[in-house]
Amino acid sequence: MYKQEKNVVNILCNLELVYPPAFFDIMVHLVLHLPQEAILGGPVYMRWMYPFERYMKKLKGYLRNKARPEGSIAEGYVADEALTFCSMYLEGIQTKFNHPDRNADADIPKRHLHVFSSQCRPMSKVEILDLSEEANKSLHYFVLNNCHEIEDYKSKFKSDFPGRDMKTEFSSWFKYEADTSSSSHNMSPDCTNELMALAYGPTRACSYDACIVNGVRFVVHSRDVRRTTQNSGVVSIGEDGTLFYGQLEQIIELKYLHKYSVVLFRCKWFDTSGKRLEKKNNIVSINISREWFVGNEWYDDQQYILATQAKHVFYLQDPSRSTDNWRVVEDVHHRKLWDHPSMSIVNEIDLLHDTQSSDYNLVVDSGFDENNNDDENFIDGDGEFDVDVNDEFDDYEDNEEDDLLYPSDEEVQIKDDFMVDDNVDLLYTCYSSDDSD
Structure with missing residues (x-):
C-alpha cells in the first residue's frame, strides 16, 4: 500500500498529459488520499458510509413540503412507523408482514x-x-x-x-x-x-x-x-x-x-x-x-x-x-x-435400570402430608418420580441452626488457639474499649 501511495502520484501526472484539465475534478483528486486512508483506517468496509447514505435516500422519500423539509420528513417517518405498527394487528389485509x-x-x-x-x-x-x-x-x-x-x-x-x-x-x-x-x-x-x-x-x-x-x-x-x-x-x-x-x-x-x-x-x-x-x-x-x-x-x-x-x-x-x-x-x-x-433426537437408554428418561415424569410435591413419615423419594406405579421439597428444606434449616447454636469441637479449639496470641488479645481489648464508649 505504501508503494501504491507513491505510484498514484505518477499515474495522475501521466494522465494530465492525455486528458484536459476539466477531467481532474475533486473525485479524481480523491484518489491521492485513498492509499493513506487505507493505511490509517484499515479495510474500507469497516468504516464506509453506504448504509447511512441509503437510509438518507429513504428519509428523502418522506419529503412532501419542500418549504419545511425537516418537519415533512419527521411527519412522514412517524406516519410510516405508526402504519407499520398497526399493520401487524390487521387480519384479512395484505401487508408487508404477510404478503407472499x-x-x-x-x-x-x-x-x-x-x-x-x-x-x-x-x-x-x-x-x-x-x-x-x-x-x-x-x-x-x-x-x-x-x-x-x-x-x-x-x-x-x-x-x-x-x-x-x-x-x-x-x-x-x-x-x-x-x-x-x-x-x-x-x-x-x-x-x-x-x-x-x-x-x-x-x-x-x-x-x-x-x-x-x-x-x-x-x-x-x-x-x-x-x-x-x-x-x-x-x-x-x-x-x-x-x-x-x-x-x-x-x-x-x-x-x-x-x-x-x-x-x-x-x-x-x-x-x-x-x-x-x-x-x-x-x-x-x-x-x-x-x-x-x-x-x-x-x-x-x-x-x-x-x-x-x-x-x-x-x-x-x-x-x-x-x-x-x-x-x-x-x-x-x-x-x-x-x-x-x-x-434425529436420540433418547438415551439407562443401561442400569433398562429404562428411558422419558418414561418417568418429574412431579414436585410442595404440600405437607403429616401421615407420610417416609423421607425417601419413590417411584409410584404410574411412572412418576415424586420429590418432597419441604423435607429437604426443613433438614437444611435444622442443620444450619444446630451449627450456629452448637459449634463443633474443631471450632472451639481454633478459637482457643487464637486467644493465646498477644495480638489477638490486643485486638479484643480495642474492640472492648470501643464498645464501652
Missing part, C-alpha cells in the same frame, strides 16, 4: 407419481405448442423413463420382449398393461387416475418464457439476452454424480388427463469433457464453445430434464482467459432458501 414472496411457488398437491410433482408457477404468457406425433412420443417416453414408480412395468417388458425397442414400443404396451392392472388390482382411486393419465400420454402441450420452481426464477435464454440480469443458467446432477452445465432454451408443460401435468426444461448442454472444465481454488471454469448432447431434432430426449431436477447457476466472463469462450460458474444460495440437515 416475490418468487413464491405454486400450490402443488401431493402426488403418488413424482413426475406429476414437477410443477412450476408461470411468469409469462402461455403459448400453445403443436407437437408432431414423433415429438409427442419422444416426450412421452422421457416422462415414462423418469418415473421410478413404474420400474416393475419396465422390467416386465424387458423380460417378456427382449428383442423389441423399448423407446418406441413401451408406451403402447404400458397403456394396455395399465388398463388391465387398474381393473384387476385393488388400488386407490388417486393412484389409478395418475397411472391411467400417465399411460395415455399427454393430450396437449404449452410453453412459457419464465417460471418459478422451488422458489427460484428461471428465464429462457432468448429472453435473457435482452436483459442485464441472468436467469437462464442451469446445472443438473447425473445418475453417477456428474454435473451437467447448460442454458435453458424452452419451458414445456405437458397436459395429461384428470388435470395432471408435467413441466420439462429443454436445455442446451455444454461439452465439459477433458480440459474443457477446470476447477482451481474452488472456482469452476467451463468452455461453452462446444455443445453436448446435440440431437438431430429439437425434441431429442437427451436435451430434457424435469423442472425439479434443475438448479440455478450464473455464468460470468472469465477475466483470466484470453478468449471469450470461458465462463466462471457461480453457484449461489438464494434468499430464504436453506438446506438444513435432518436432526
